[in-house]
Amino acid sequence: MALRSTQTGFGSVTKAVHWLMAILFATMFAIGWYMDLLPLGMEKLVWISRHKSIGVTILLLAILRIVWRLAEQTPTALGDVAWEHRAAKAAHLALYAVMLAMPLSGWLMSSAANYSVSVFGLFTLPDLVGPDKVLYEQLKFVHWALSWSIVGLVGLHVGAAFKHHFINRDATLRRMIPWAAKGN
Amino acid sequence: MGGEGELIMMTSFKNLLRVSVIVPAFALSVIGVSAPVLAADLWQVNADDSSIEFTGTQLGAEFDGKFKTFTAEIAFAPDDLAGSKVRVLIDIASADTGNADRDSQIISADWFDAGQWPTAKFETKSFVEVAPGKYEAIADLTIRDVTQEVVLPFDLEISDSKAEVEGRLTIKRTDFGVGQGQWSDTSQVGDAVTIKIDIDASR
Numbered sequence: 001m002a003l004r005s006t007q008t009g010f011g012s013v014t015k016a017v018h019w020l021m022a023i024l025f026a027t028m029f030a031i032g033w034y035m036d037l038l039p040l041g042m043e044k045l046v047w048i049s050r051h052k053s054i055g056v057t058i059l060l061l062a063i064l065r066i067v068w069r070l071a072e073q074t075p076t077a078l079g080d081v082a083w084e085h086r087a088a089k090a091a092h093l094a095l096y097a098v099m100l101a102m103p104l105s106g107w108l109m110s111s112a113a114n115y116s117v118s119v120f121g122l123f124t125l126p127d128l129v130g131p132d133k134v135l136y137e138q139l140k141f142v143h144w145a146l147s148w149s150i151v152g153l154v155g156l157h158v159g160a161a162f163k164h165h166f167i168n169r170d171a172t173l174r175r176m177i178p179w180a181a182k183g184n
Numbered sequence: 185m186g187g188e189g190e191l192i193m194m195t196s197f198k199n200l201l202r203v204s205v206i207v208p209a210f211a212l213s214v215i216g217v218s219a220p221v222l223a224a225d226l227w228q229v230n231a232d233d234s235s236i237e238f239t240g241t242q243l244g245a246e247f248d249g250k251f252k253t254f255t256a257e258i259a260f261a262p263d264d265l266a267g268s269k270v271r272v273l274i275d276i277a278s279a280d281t282g283n284a285d286r287d288s289q290i291i292s293a294d295w296f297d298a299g300q301w302p303t304a305k306f307e308t309k310s311f312v313e314v315a316p317g318k319y320e321a322i323a324d325l326t327i328r329d330v331t332q333e334v335v336l337p338f339d340l341e342i343s344d345s346k347a348e349v350e351g352r353l354t355i356k357r358t359d360f361g362v363g364q365g366q367w368s369d370t371s372q373v374g375d376a377v378t379i380k381i382d383i384d385a386s387r
Contacts, residue, residue, distance in 0.1 A: 040289070045372040049243040114282035118244030131282030 004072045009175050011072065017065045018176060021099070024058050025150065032147060052110065053120045055103040062099035069096075078170040091156055098150050105143045112136035224267045225387045227258040227347060233384035236274060240357070241374030242286075249281030249290075258385060262342070265311040270321065272306040294364045301328045309333075317341060321351075327360040338381070349383040 005011040010018075028051065035047035077085050110117045111127035112135045118124045129135060164172035237250040253275035260268040276298040279290045291298035305326040312320045314337070321336045338351030356375045357363055367373060 040285075042366045042369055042372055045243055049372065052243070114247055114286075115242065116245035116247065121244040124245045133284065 005075055007073060008075055010075060012178075013068060014065075014072075015176060015178050017061060017068070019178060021058070021061060021065070022154075024054060024061070025154065028054055028058065029147060029151070049118070049121075052106065052117045055106045056117060056119045056125065058099065059103035059107075062096070062103070065099070066096055075175065078164065078172050079168055088160065091153060091160070094149075095153050095157065098146055098153065102143070102146050102150065105139055105146055109136060109139035109143055112139055224259040224261040224264045224269070227260060227385040227387050229256050229258070230384040230386060233382075235380075235382050236272075237380045237382070239378045239380070241376070243372055247281055247283075247286075249279055251275065251278050252280055253278035256383070258383075260311075260347075262313070262340070265313065265319075268308070268311050270306070270308045270323075274304040274306070276302055276304055294367050295362055297328060306336075325355070325360075327362060330360040332359055336381075345387050347383075347385045347387070349381065349385070351381045352378060353381075354378045 003011050003013050005014050031047055031051045031054070035044055035051055038044040038047065077088055079085070107117055107125060108128050111129045112132045114127075114131040116124050116127055161173040161176075164170050165174065235250055236254055237248060239246055239248050241247070251274045254272055256270065256272045258270050260270065276296045277291050279287055279296075281287055281290070290296055293299070296304075306323055307326075308321045308323040310322045312322070314320055317340055319338055319340055321338065323334055323336060324331050325334045332355075334353060334355060336351050336353045338349050341348045354376055357373075357377050358368055358370065358375050363370075363373060
């Protein structure tokens with residue numbers, strides 16, 4: 001399998017980052033809820049630490065992913081319904097947007113709360129804004145709202161992939177499978 | 185002397201940075217008892233230009249805070265270190281780290297337990313001049329019910345009736361029982377806390 005995507009199939013880099021991102025998204029959603037429900041204690045802090053570190057990892061991966069995507073060609077979308085192509089394009093753009101917006105809102109939120117973000121204890125990110133209780137509450141809402149937007153977008157993404165696979169019976173889902181040979 | 189008393193009243197009603205200097209000698213003189221003769225000069229803290237700040241680490245990242253309320257009795261003269269004495273009382277509940285959740289944690293039973301021990305005390309035992317303008321204060325620091333001897337190195341600049349003191353001291357919070365039970369684990373909330381004092385005083 002080639003590293004780079006072609007006109008008809010995804011390269012191994014795109015596939016790897018796609019699935020890694022999918023796993024990280026699901027993990028972050030689970031950790032986010034779990035840590036929120038934990039009572040204030042050591043355990044909660046440990047999970048908040050992990051949540052922040054993984055969040056920054058996602059932000060870096062998202063940037064790499066966007067750069068990579070712009071630097072290579074993207075396989076042509078399958079199917080011949082024009083509005084579906086437009087909807088898919090919009091949904092993919094929205095997914096890229098939340099990949100950046102979600103960690104950024106978390107980083108901003110941590111800054112506003114005066115809890116700087118340490119990444120796996122290796123380094124600390126600079127604060128984006130000063131301590132601000134009102135802004136913190138607003139960002140907390142944004143972070144929460146974005147989490148459900150992501151659930152909606154991922155649901156749409158998965159639903160559309162299944163629709164292509166089971167109804168249109170085309171290669172849309174198949175060509176993203178890591179072990180599958182490229183092509184449609 | 186009466187003016188000093190008024191100043192104490194005024195500053196203690198200030199909303200921000202309520203720093204007052206309570207010098208026993210002044211207090212005695214206000215009620216008409218003659219003040220004992222002190223060799224070292226008595227200094228009065230200028231609230232607006234003085235601060236006691238601290239830096240801790242949480243989840244691997246540093247955070248800053250300050251104690252907004254403290255009082256200091258300062259009798260200090262470079263040429264009479266033996267007769268010099270400083271006593272600072274810090275109002276634990278005035279801790280402000282820019283985060284309401286953390287501030288309410290700080291005063292809770294597991295941490296400073298401000299309900300039981302509302303003040304931290306810093307009381308000097310002796311002073312050493314290490315270089316011109318550079319000193320060390322050997323003092324007893326009391327936080328919660330633990331008293332430990334600490335050494336606070338500080339820089340002092342005196343010009344006419346004004347003095348500026350800057351010092352920095354790193355302590356281990358667990359030495360003072362700050363962080364009980366599960367919080368005695370220092371992996372998420374670091375053990376080392378740096379206290380930074382910046383005092384502007386006049387005589």
